[in-house]
Amino acid sequence: MKIAYVSTFDAHLVQSWSGLGYYIAKAIEQSGIEVEYVGPLKEKNSLYYKAKQFFYRELFKKRHIRQAEPAILRENARQISKQIKELNPDIVFAVWTYPIAYLECEQPIVFTADATFPLMHDYYDDYSNLSDTTIKNTRKMEQLALNRSSAIIYCSEWAANSAVKDYGINPDKVHVVPYGANIDYAPNEQQIETFIQNRSKSEICKLLFLGVDWERKGGTIAYNTMLELNKRGIATVLTVCGCIPPKEFTHSQVSVIPFLDKTKTTDREHLNKLLQDSHFLLLPTRKEAYGLVFCEACAYGLPSITTDTGGVSEIIHDGINGYTLPLELGAKEYADKISDLWTNQDQYKALAHSAHNEYQKRLNWNSAGKSIKSILENLLLK
Numbered sequence: 001m002k003i004a005y006v007s008t009f010d011a012h013l014v015q016s017w018s019g020l021g022y023y024i025a026k027a028i029e030q031s032g033i034e035v036e037y038v039g040p041l042k043e044k045n046s047l048y049y050k051a052k053q054f055f056y057r058e059l060f061k062k063r064h065i066r067q068a069e070p071a072i073l074r075e076n077a078r079q080i081s082k083q084i085k086e087l088n089p090d091i092v093f094a095v096w097t098y099p100i101a102y103l104e105c106e107q108p109i110v111f112t113a114d115a116t117f118p119l120m121h122d123y124y125d126d127y128s129n130l131s132d133t134t135i136k137n138t139r140k141m142e143q144l145a146l147n148r149s150s151a152i153i154y155c156s157e158w159a160a161n162s163a164v165k166d167y168g169i170n171p172d173k174v175h176v177v178p179y180g181a182n183i184d185y186a187p188n189e190q191q192i193e194t195f196i197q198n199r200s201k202s203e204i205c206k207l208l209f210l211g212v213d214w215e216r217k218g219g220t221i222a223y224n225t226m227l228e229l230n231k232r233g234i235a236t237v238l239t240v241c242g243c244i245p246p247k248e249f250t251h252s253q254v255s256v257i258p259f260l261d262k263t264k265t266t267d268r269e270h271l272n273k274l275l276q277d278s279h280f281l282l283l284p285t286r287k288e289a290y291g292l293v294f295c296e297a298c299a300y301g302l303p304s305i306t307t308d309t310g311g312v313s314e315i316i317h318d319g320i321n322g323y324t325l326p327l328e329l330g331a332k333e334y335a336d337k338i339s340d341l342w343t344n345q346d347q348y349k350a351l352a353h354s355a356h357n358e359y360q361k362r363l364n365w366n367s368a369g370k371s372i373k374s375i376l377e378n379l380l381l382k
Helices: 014-029 046-059 069-085 132-150 157-167 190-202 219-231 266-277 290-299 329-340 345-361 365-381
Strands: 002-007 032-040 090-097 107-112 151-154 174-176 206-211 236-241 256-257 280-283 304-307 320-324
Touching: 002 014, 002 219, 014 032, 014 190, 014 290, 014 365, 032 069, 046 090, 069 090, 069 132, 090 345, 090 365, 107 365, 132 157, 157 304, 190 266, 190 345, 206 219, 206 266, 219 236, 219 280, 219 329, 236 266, 236 320, 266 290, 280 290, 280 329, 290 304, 290 345, 304 329, 329 345
Parallel strands: 002 032, 002 090, 090 107, 107 151, 151 174, 206 236, 206 280, 236 256, 280 304, 304 320
Antiparallel strands: none
């Protein structure tokens, strides 16, 4: 089987879309499918549409998504169609809906995404305060793409249910395949056992906050949880990696690593060390379509304490690889959960091992690739 793997960006680059475009393609390749890359796509008349974006922002104080402009979407389709005729793939597989809204081809179309527009609208800041034109364009784009697709792959039930409910899509063509951890090497069971044993010897509870957006990822709650645990007599430190907290969160028990580049060996090793040494990934995220970081934590046997929002519960199952707390709860409840686990080391160890089992079973790219391959093979049999 050969697929045309379509993306508006360069899917060869691990930096694009949190690395998902890159790792999805590699997972499909490793499942035995031939992958022909189509992209990045050229944006025609970009100066005009960037000026239009600027106009909406400055005059109307509104966000305008130029990538959903019908003219840009039609140009995407034109570029893709030309390459498909040359490649003659069995299936066209797209990342997100932007490339395929107006695509007409003989081959079945499949796309994958982590959310739908109705879910993202007024949820993420980038999808808030949108122009009416953007709302109309984006909904139309997504409806067209969904209608054209023979199979649709989301990474969570949260997203899949929205496609059915908000767009009236036949549930038979909507599939859920959890994305995997974006890592090229995962510790084995013996290493995981060593990590967990070493953690149990520590008298200091080590919390890891891993995210680029302090506010959206719930940094204030994480900080206050650290304070609360120390008040209760549990010596606790918080490592913040990926962002710089506001000055008021400066504390002797907080260490900050502003940025780690996973493409650099030394930075990747530093991140690996954080994942293996920490006791909990504490990420009380306010808004999250999925959360690849939770998959990475599982790869290191690191339980996650997080929030039941968006697609997070597709990854974190309570009592299996961590806990998801209701959005309205604060530092006290997070401290309660961590304290319970900290004072019951047998329960903690079982949770940590179970987290690693979840990675091995369903939160890795090998599993995702096999699931995607099965969907594509069944599609060709119809």
